Amino acid sequence: MDSIKDKKSWFEKNKINLGKAASVAGFFLIIYVVWQNIKHYFPWNFGVIPEYFPLFKAGALATLQITTFGILFGLVLGIIIGLMRTSKIWIFDSLARFYIFLIRGTPLLLQLFIIYYGLSSVVKIPGYPAAIIALGIHNAAYIAEIFRGAITSVDRGQREAALSIGMTSWQSMKRIILPQAFKRAIPPLGNQFIIALKDSSLASTIAVSELILKSRQLASSNFMMMEMLVVAGIYYLLLTSVFTYIVFRVERKLGVSDHRV
Amino acid sequence: MIEIKGLYKSYGKVKVLRGIDLKVEESEVVVIIGASGSGKSTMLRCVNFLEKPQKGTISIEGKVIDPKSKDLNLIRQEVGMVFQHFNLFPHMTVIGNVMEGLIQVKKYNYEEAEKEALKMLEKVGLSDKAQVYPSVISGGQKQRVAIARALAMHPKVMLFDEPTSALDPELVGGVLQVMKDLANEGMTMMVVTHEMGFAREVADRVVFIDQGVIVEEGTPEEIFNNPKEERTKEFLGQIL
Numbered sequence: 001m002d003s004i005k006d007k008k009s010w011f012e013k014n015k016i017n018l019g020k021a022a023s024v025a026g027f028f029l030i031i032y033v034v035w036q037n038i039k040h041y042f043p044w045n046f047g048v049i050p051e052y053f054p055l056f057k058a059g060a061l062a063t064l065q066i067t068t069f070g071i072l073f074g075l076v077l078g079i080i081i082g083l084m085r086t087s088k089i090w091i092f093d094s095l096a097r098f099y100i101f102l103i104r105g106t107p108l109l110l111q112l113f114i115i116y117y118g119l120s121s122v123v124k125i126p127g128y129p130a131a132i133i134a135l136g137i138h139n140a141a142y143i144a145e146i147f148r149g150a151i152t153s154v155d156r157g158q159r160e161a162a163l164s165i166g167m168t169s170w171q172s173m174k175r176i177i178l179p180q181a182f183k184r185a186i187p188p189l190g191n192q193f194i195i196a197l198k199d200s201s202l203a204s205t206i207a208v209s210e211l212i213l214k215s216r217q218l219a220s221s222n223f224m225m226m227e228m229l230v231v232a233g234i235y236y237l238l239l240t241s242v243f244t245y246i247v248f249r250v251e252r253k254l255g256v257s258d259h260r261v
Numbered sequence: 262m263i264e265i266k267g268l269y270k271s272y273g274k275v276k277v278l279r280g281i282d283l284k285v286e287e288s289e290v291v292v293i294i295g296a297s298g299s300g301k302s303t304m305l306r307c308v309n310f311l312e313k314p315q316k317g318t319i320s321i322e323g324k325v326i327d328p329k330s331k332d333l334n335l336i337r338q339e340v341g342m343v344f345q346h347f348n349l350f351p352h353m354t355v356i357g358n359v360m361e362g363l364i365q366v367k368k369y370n371y372e373e374a375e376k377e378a379l380k381m382l383e384k385v386g387l388s389d390k391a392q393v394y395p396s397v398i399s400g401g402q403k404q405r406v407a408i409a410r411a412l413a414m415h416p417k418v419m420l421f422d423e424p425t426s427a428l429d430p431e432l433v434g435g436v437l438q439v440m441k442d443l444a445n446e447g448m449t450m451m452v453v454t455h456e457m458g459f460a461r462e463v464a465d466r467v468v469f470i471d472q473g474v475i476v477e478e479g480t481p482e483e484i485f486n487n488p489k490e491e492r493t494k495e496f497l498g499q500i501l
């Protein structure tokens with residue numbers, strides 16, 4: 001009796017659910033069997049990925065640069081528009097509302113084409129800066145809304161307390177409201193940055209040699225479209241992981257969840 | 262010291278204050294009582310213009326204050342305010358909260374401000390908590406820090422808007438003690454509270470507000486032992 005009991009508890013001790021283990025094993029078995037049967041017809045050669053991986057470095061760098069500068073531009077513009085959006089001055093609020101209506105209501109691709117092609121009869125902006133400007137302008141609308149939300153989420157009493165000790169409206173904004181709002185804006189901002197990173201792929205349509213265009217260029221000579229796209233995909237995952245990690249560290253450092261009263 | 266004349270305030274169609282006249286002398290402690298929604302907090306908030314009245318004037322030391330004045334922030338320094346929910350700045354330490362006004366408004370340098378802030382914290386018995394954040398101290402301690410923050414500006418009058426209403430019962434005493442000490446030092450105070458014991462003991466005058474008007478005012482003995490108005494009797498009957 002005792003020995004049977006002991007045998008039974010081995011799975012329990014190691015927290016292994018027999019049913020689950022069996023289904024996982026079964027899943028891999030099916031994949032293996034299917035793979036064995038189709039591998040001769042499999043059209044792609046993923047073995048070339050390590051060989052091509054280094055060739056994408058410049059493209060990844062371009063993606064990273066467009067995104068970083070685009071975000072920085074968008075952040076500055078977004079904070080200004082977000083502040084205008086919370087302003088009691090009618091004209092500021094209206095301008096900000098109109099900006100958000102215009103930019104959030106049209107696709108990034110359209111904005112990119114307007115800057116790159118549409119404006120070309122007046123001013124010729126090369127693809128690289130055009131992509132940064134478009135990405136910045138586009139993200140500013142979303143970042144403005146993030147900041148507006150964060151600012152209005154700070155309790156009214158904070159402003160009242162600041163005013164009651166004689167601070168001006170601007171001092172209370174700068175010293176009391178914004179520091180709290182910035183902290184609250186970080187998680188949604190991180191999310192927006194990752195969206196911006198992926199949106200930078202649209203720059204491939206205006207001849208910026210970032211990851212997507214790079215993969216298409218390489219594929220046009222080696223005819224391995226799928227393999228090249230997978231390499232680009234791996235780079236995107238790496239970059240988004242790095243972004244996620246940075247946002248996580250910033251959140252931790254600023255103690256986003258700490259010091260609530 | 263402070264004179265409120267013909268104060269009217271409404272939010273849309275709801276008339277909150279319907280003609281308030283009240284005079285507070287120097288070193289006087291005036292306790293304002295009344296049911297919730299009677300307008301007592303709104304009146305207090307009008308005194309430092311956190312609410313802008315539609316009609317009526319507030320004068321401080323004989324000077325009528327223009328609510329549109331650009332120097333409203335300078336005037337607010339003279340009028341300290343303590344809120345029901347403390348409203349401490351959560352991103353600053355306890356001493357940082359008290360120093361903030363000294364540095365930003367009074368333009369003290371850091372050392373002066375620190376010295377002054379410590380003095381204020383000592384006054385409310387919290388100098389040992391100077392370096393912690395407000396999130397780790399009790400409600401009663403938070404309210405005492407809020408009092409220190411207001412006192413640091415050396416106001417001529419202190420407004421208390423239900424300072425103990427958000428506190429656990431066992432923490433009320435410490436805050437009331439600080440307020441009593443202040444009163445004994447001769448601070449001019451306007452206090453909105455439900456603490457009738459405090460009103461009885463400390464107030465020079467008790468003002469009963471109902472539906473946006475002052476129904477009755479008098480010494481604590483007059484109001485609590487001998488109310489003249491029917492509405493005052495009714496209110497006191499409900500809470501005592």
